[in-house]
Amino acid sequence: MSDLLKRMEEARAAVAAQGGVTPKIGLILGSGLGDLADQVEDAVRIPYKEIPHFPVSTVPGHAGQLVIGRLEGQPVVAMQGRVHFYEGYTMEQVTFPVRVMHALGVETLIVTCAAGGLNPSFSAGDLMLIVDHINMMGQDPLRGPNADELGPRFPAMVDAYTPELRQVALAVAAEMGISLRQGVYSPISGPCYNTSAELRMLQRLGSDAVGMSTVPEVVVARHMGMRVLGIACITDMALPDQPVHLTHEQVMEVANRTKPLFQNLVRGVLRRLS
Numbered sequence: 001m002s003d004l005l006k007r008m009e010e011a012r013a014a015v016a017a018q019g020g021v022t023p024k025i026g027l028i029l030g031s032g033l034g035d036l037a038d039q040v041e042d043a044v045r046i047p048y049k050e051i052p053h054f055p056v057s058t059v060p061g062h063a064g065q066l067v068i069g070r071l072e073g074q075p076v077v078a079m080q081g082r083v084h085f086y087e088g089y090t091m092e093q094v095t096f097p098v099r100v101m102h103a104l105g106v107e108t109l110i111v112t113c114a115a116g117g118l119n120p121s122f123s124a125g126d127l128m129l130i131v132d133h134i135n136m137m138g139q140d141p142l143r144g145p146n147a148d149e150l151g152p153r154f155p156a157m158v159d160a161y162t163p164e165l166r167q168v169a170l171a172v173a174a175e176m177g178i179s180l181r182q183g184v185y186s187p188i189s190g191p192c193y194n195t196s197a198e199l200r201m202l203q204r205l206g207s208d209a210v211g212m213s214t215v216p217e218v219v220v221a222r223h224m225g226m227r228v229l230g231i232a233c234i235t236d237m238a239l240p241d242q243p244v245h246l247t248h249e250q251v252m253e254v255a256n257r258t259k260p261l262f263q264n265l266v267r268g269v270l271r272r273l274s
Helices: 003-016 034-039 091-104 163-176 196-205 215-223 248-273
Strands: 025-029 041-047 065-071 074-080 108-117 127-133 180-187 209-211 227-237
Touching (some): 034 074, 034 248, 074 091, 091 215, 163 180, 163 248, 180 215, 180 227, 209 227, 215 227
Parallel strands (some): 025 108, 127 180
Antiparallel strands (some): 041 065, 065 074
16 A cells, blocks of 8 residues: 555544545635534534644645535535645645545545636636646645555546536526636736736636645645636726735635625535535
8 A cells, every 4th residue: 555545544444433424515614704614514623633644734725624514415525725735735635635535435525625817807706617628836746656556647638627516507597697707717826916017827728716725635635526606706906907916805805795695506516415
C-alpha cells in the first residue's frame, strides 16, 4: 500500500468512527458560503484538526470542519471551509480531503468558491456555473508518483465538469428564477490579487472568472472518477480597466449577501439528484 493510500485509510477510519451516514455527495463550501453546512440534518461535526493527516483551514470565513449528515434527503459530507495552496500547503495536502471523501463513499462532488468576475456582462453577486477551467496556478495536483488504485497516470480533463450535472443546475436555476451565469474559471496561486495586466491576459485567454482554489480539487476528483459540479459566487468585478483595491473583507461581504441564492440553488440540485 502506498503512503497516500495508507494516510487516506487512517483518515477515513477516524471519520467513520464518529458515526453518521455513508455519504454519496461531497460539498466543498468556499469563502462565506459555509453556512449551508449548518443546515445539514442529523449532523456529525468533526474539526479538521481531529482527522489524521487532514490540513487545517487558516483563512477567515473557513470554519474548518467536516459535517456529515443529510441535506434534502441526500447523504452528504460537507467541507465547511477549504484549505488553499497559498496557505503553504502542498497540492497533495490541498486535495487530500477529496481523496478522503472518495474513500468514505462519495461519488459526486459539488465544489463552490468565491471569484472575481472577468466577463464585463457579469455583476458582483452573480452565481456562475463553471463549464471549464484554465489552470494558472503553475502546479498540477497529480504531479509525482501515481496511485494506480485511485486513477490513471494521464486522466482526461475534457468535460471535467459533468455535463449532466450542469444541465441539472441550469434546470433548477430556471425553475427558481435564478440567473445562473456560465463561464470558464481560472485559478491563480495567490494570495496576491491580480495586476491589471494579469487580468487583461486572463480575459484574452478566455477566462470569465478568477479565483485561488477549486481546480486542484476538481482534477483529483476527476482522477478518481467522481462526477463534478462547480459553482462560483462572483464577489467582485476584476476588470483590468476598472482597478479596485480589493480586500478579503469585501469578498466576504458580497458572499454573505449572496448566500440565500446560493443555498437555494444547491439545495434544489440536491433535491433533483434524489
